[in-house]
Amino acid sequence: MEPLKTIRPELLTMSEEQIRVLMPYFVVFGGAIVAMLGSVLKKLSPKWPVFIITLATLFAGVWVSIGLIPEGPVTLFNGMMAADSFSNFFNTVFLLAAALSVMVSFRYLDREGLQLPEYNVLILFSVLGMMLLASALDFIVLFIALELMSLAVYVLVGFRRADRRSNEAAMKYFILGSAASAVLLYGTALLYGCTGTTAIKGVVHLAQAEPAAVTPVFVLGVAMVVFGFLFKVAAAPFHMWMPDVYEGAPVPVTGFMTTGLKAAAFAAFFRVFINLGLAQGATEVVQRHFHDIFWVCAVLTMVIGNFVALTQTNLKRMLAYSSIAHTGYLLVGFVTGTRSELGFAAGTMYVVAYAIMNLGAFAVLTLLSGKDDSGLNLHDLSGLSRRHPILAFALSVFLLSMAGIPPTAGFAAKYLLFSSAVQAGEISLVVIAVLCSAVSVYYYLRVLVYMYMHEPIGSPQTLRVSIWAGVAVAAMVVLTLQVGLIPERMVNIAKKAVIGM
Amino acid sequence: MHQIEPWVVLSFCSIIFFIGFTGVLIRRNILVILMSIELMLNAVNLTFVTFSKQLNHLGGQMSVFFIITVAAAESAVGLGLVIAMFRTLRSVDTDEIQILRE
Numbered sequence: 001m002e003p004l005k006t007i008r009p010e011l012l013t014m015s016e017e018q019i020r021v022l023m024p025y026f027v028v029f030g031g032a033i034v035a036m037l038g039s040v041l042k043k044l045s046p047k048w049p050v051f052i053i054t055l056a057t058l059f060a061g062v063w064v065s066i067g068l069i070p071e072g073p074v075t076l077f078n079g080m081m082a083a084d085s086f087s088n089f090f091n092t093v094f095l096l097a098a099a100l101s102v103m104v105s106f107r108y109l110d111r112e113g114l115q116l117p118e119y120n121v122l123i124l125f126s127v128l129g130m131m132l133l134a135s136a137l138d139f140i141v142l143f144i145a146l147e148l149m150s151l152a153v154y155v156l157v158g159f160r161r162a163d164r165r166s167n168e169a170a171m172k173y174f175i176l177g178s179a180a181s182a183v184l185l186y187g188t189a190l191l192y193g194c195t196g197t198t199a200i201k202g203v204v205h206l207a208q209a210e211p212a213a214v215t216p217v218f219v220l221g222v223a224m225v226v227f228g229f230l231f232k233v234a235a236a237p238f239h240m241w242m243p244d245v246y247e248g249a250p251v252p253v254t255g256f257m258t259t260g261l262k263a264a265a266f267a268a269f270f271r272v273f274i275n276l277g278l279a280q281g282a283t284e285v286v287q288r289h290f291h292d293i294f295w296v297c298a299v300l301t302m303v304i305g306n307f308v309a310l311t312q313t314n315l316k317r318m319l320a321y322s323s324i325a326h327t328g329y330l331l332v333g334f335v336t337g338t339r340s341e342l343g344f345a346a347g348t349m350y351v352v353a354y355a356i357m358n359l360g361a362f363a364v365l366t367l368l369s370g371k372d373d374s375g376l377n378l379h380d381l382s383g384l385s386r387r388h389p390i391l392a393f394a395l396s397v398f399l400l401s402m403a404g405i406p407p408t409a410g411f412a413a414k415y416l417l418f419s420s421a422v423q424a425g426e427i428s429l430v431v432i433a434v435l436c437s438a439v440s441v442y443y444y445l446r447v448l449v450y451m452y453m454h455e456p457i458g459s460p461q462t463l464r465v466s467i468w469a470g471v472a473v474a475a476m477v478v479l480t481l482q483v484g485l486i487p488e489r490m491v492n493i494a495k496k497a498v499i500g501m
Numbered sequence: 502m503h504q505i506e507p508w509v510v511l512s513f514c515s516i517i518f519f520i521g522f523t524g525v526l527i528r529r530n531i532l533v534i535l536m537s538i539e540l541m542l543n544a545v546n547l548t549f550v551t552f553s554k555q556l557n558h559l560g561g562q563m564s565v566f567f568i569i570t571v572a573a574a575e576s577a578v579g580l581g582l583v584i585a586m587f588r589t590l591r592s593v594d595t596d597e598i599q600i601l602r603e
Contacts, residue, residue, distance in 0.1 A: 140564045147571045151578050158582055167586040174582055175534055178575055179525045182541035185568065186518055189545050192561055193511075193552035 021074045021083035024065045024091050025131060031057025032124035039117030050117035051106060054124060058099035061127075065091040069493070073500065079199055080138045085500035087135035089348070089493065090267040093355055094130040097260040098123050100476070103468040104363040105252035111371070112250070114159060123256065126152035130264035134271070139188040139198045139225075142268055143181065146232070149264060150177050153257060157249040163372060169248025172241045176231065180238075184228025190221030204275050225272075226290060232265040235331060236300035239324050243308075246320035251369050251376075254316065255362025258323040259355040266330055266351055270344055273334065274501060294335045295429060302328030302436040309443050315376045318443060319361060322402060325440060326354050332433050333417050336424035346413075346420040349494040353401070353413035353483060360476030361398040364391055367465055367473075381447065383456030388463050392451045394473050401480050403444040404437055409480045412487035507555045511548060518544035531586070531593045535579050542572045 014022075035053045065088045073084035102120055109115045129149025136142040154177065158170025192198050194217055195206040207214050227238070234242040246254045305325030312318035333347025368384075368391065369376050385392040401408035404415075414437065421430045483490050517540060524537030546565045553561030587593060 140567055144567055144571060147575065151574055154578055154582065158585055161585050162589065164589045167582070167589050170582050171531065171586050174579055175525060175531075175538070178538045178579070179522065179541070181575075182518075182521070182538060182545065185542070185545045186548065188564075189548040189552065189561075192549065192564070193555070196556045196558050196560075198560060198564060 017074060018076055021068060021071060022076065024061050024068065024088070024095075025128065027061045027064055028057060028095070028124060028128045028131065031060070032121060032128060035117065035124060036121045039121060047115050047117070050120050051102070054102050054120040055099060057124060058095050058102065058127070061095045062092055062099065065095060069497070075137070079201075080141050081132070081135050082137050082501075083135060086267075086271065086497045087131070089497035090134040090263065091131045093263050093352055094127050094134070094260050097256060097263070097355055097359055098127045100359050100363065100472045101252050101256040101260075103472040104255070104366050105250075106468050107464070107466040108250070108252055108366050108369075112160065114250075119156070119159060122152040122156050126150075126156070127260070130260055130267075133264045134267035136268060136271070137200055139191070139200060139203075142200075143185055143188065146181060146184070146265075146268075149261065150181065153253075153261060156253045157245060157257070159250055159253065160372075163248075165248040166250065167248075169245045172248075173245040176241050176245075180228050180231030183224050183231070187221045187224025187226075187228060190217055190224065194218040194221060200272055200275055222290070223293075226293065229265060229269050229272075230297060233262055233269070233327050233330075234324055235297050235327050236304045236324065237297075239301065239304065239327075242324065243317055243320040246323065247314070247317050251316065251362060251366045251373055254320070255359055255366070258320070258362070259358050262323070262327065262330075263351045263355055266347070269334070270347065270498075271501065274344055274498065291335060294331055295426075298328050298331035298335055298429065299432055300328075301325070301331060302433060306436045306439045310439065312443070313378050315365060315378065315381070315447065316373065318447075319358070319365070322440065322443070323358065325436065326350075326358075326402070328436070329414065329417060329433060330354070332421055332426070332429055335429060336421040336426055345491070345495045345498045346417040348498055349487075349491055350413040350417050352490060352494065353409040356409055356476055356479045356483065357398045357401040360473060360480060361395065361402070363469060363473050363476065364395040364398065367391060367463060367469055378447065378450050379454075379457060381450045382454035384451040387456060391463065391465070391473075394477050395451065396448050397477050397480055399444040399447055401484065403441045405441075407481065407484045409483035409487075412484050412490075416487070416491065507551055510551045514544045514548040514551065517541075517547070529595050531583055531595060534595070535576060535583070538579070539572065539576060542568060542575075 019026075031053060035050050035057070038049045038053055041049070068083070068088040069085050069092070071083075071085065071088070073082055075082055102123060105119065109119060126149045129145050129147070129152065132145035133142065133149060136145050154170055154174045157173050158166050160166035188198060191203050194215060195203045197203060197206070207218065231238045246258065249257065302325055305321050305323075305328055309318050309321035309325060312321060330347055330350055333344065333350060336346075365376060368381070384395075397408065401410035404410045406412075418430050418433060421433070521537045521540035521544060524540065525534055528534050528537060546568055549561040549564050549568070553559065583593060590597065
């Protein structure tokens with residue numbers, strides 16, 4: 001065993017620059033701790049203070065992260081973590097997703113009798129996990145970030161404690177998620193055994209320098225890491241339990257999960273594979289193997305997600321399947337991304353567009369849902385355009401964006417993704433993706449037909465939209481249209497983020 | 502002193518890991534499933550330690566500390582969820598928690 005010779009002093013101190021680039025993490029961590037302390041002030045009714053602290057933390061984090069996007073890469077903690085434009089770009093996405101979820105769920109929690117401050121604290125901790133996940137450079141850091149994010153979300157899924165469906169969803173998600181983490185970890189252990197390091201770059205460089213290191217055990221290790229990730233992003237054939245989880249979770253949590261969690265898992269995935277993709281030589285073996293795996297996974301995910309969504313009559317479950325379908329499109333970005341830089345930029349752009357429109361759709365769903373998440377069947381939406389024209393318009397914008405109809409963010413992102421896939425020579429994959437996308441138009445437009453062309457059923461109930469939720473939905477509509485009309489800016493930021501890694 | 506070959510330990514770990522994985526897939530009692538997950542994580546720990554010894558590198562043993570901590574947090578959350586579920590469902594059998602449509 002190698003003795004600990006000397007402790008290098010530069011590892012014990014942090015330069016000012018390092019502290020500066022760590023600010024987003026400090027802000028969120030500090031906010032989470034303060035919110036947790038605030039939540040024990042039983043006498044003061046911690047509802048408002050914790051809500052305000054959470055929102056302030058998240059927006060402060062957004063502000064700091066946006067400011068750090070143009071900065072060059074800084075490696076932290078002896079190469080365990082990187083703060084670069086890529087991580088700050090994704091931090092902004094996670095923090096915005098969390099802020100919007102918190103804003104939308106305030107009235108929802110009141111209505112469901114769940115106004116517990118733990119909700120906001122758990123969201124803050126899971127966001128911290130996501131941020132670390134997007135900046136991890138070491139498989140162990142990656143695992144800890146993944147667990148920090150997942151453990152908080154397991155509890156959030158089961159937040160409606162008295163509801164059997166919520167409990168069931170939490171339990172299923174917990175078992176699935178922990179098994180996936182264990183598989184990922186075993187893959188890490190095998191890679192460590194082959195290369196003697198747990199650093200992502202170290203593993204890749206060793207495989208590149210010594211082709212002999214690419215043994216069957218190494219390939220098995222990479223495969224297990226990949227399968228662990230595919231579980232996390234709910235790609236077919238590992239999607240079986242995810243619709244149940246999305247259906248059983250409280251609506252705002254489903255929105256948070258399908259955007260934040262997915263974006264975080266994809267961010268880590270992108271980082272690992274950009275490193276793999278940049279390495280030549282021995283990793284070509286790995287690339288060849290994994291190209292086929294991703295190809296099959298992408299096709300399966302798109303086909304299953306879209307075709308099963310066709311038969312759903314519950315809006316929440318339909319969006320759950322549509323979320324799986326969108327994972328499929330993102331995997332297209334993966335297949336092509338290993339060969340072109342633009343592939344990953346297109347994928348990154350798609351993550352953002354998807355986050356915007358999906359959060360918006362779930363925000364509207366949260367406002368429309370009745371007690372215990374009821375009232376989300378298609379016929380419940382009949383004549384919504386007359387009862388609540390503004391919400392009906394907002395939901396239409398989000399659904400059209402998901403279907404990929406111009407001038408929305410979904411169209412711009414899909415166009416970029418598919419055209420970069422064509423450039424990479426994946427014609428058959430793009431054809432399948434476009435066909436699946438065409439199928440998806442049917443179930444998205446069906447909702448619009450119910451909202452605009454059917455007569456209202458029953459007595460019109462009044463919807464109470466809080467200011468917070470109203471602002472959140474309006475912001476999402478504006479962003480969807482803005483990214484759709486002027487995509488260049490977002491594309492440039494996404495490109496810079498991917499290159500600046 | 503007689504030393505155990507690393508490959509013996511490593512194959513042992515992989516067997517334990519797959520016993521755990523199979524347990525998660527086929528067992529019906531949630532508590533047994535939780536134990537299976539722990540089994541998988543501990544197989545990973547043992548793998549890390551073996552490789553650490555074999556490679557003469559401390560990183561693997563450091564990883565084990567983190568994994569043990571995370572595994573403890575995970576089982577705490579898992580048992581909490583089991584209790585919440587038992588309160589509403591009065592069962593820890595996965596066959597009886599199939600309300601959500603397949």
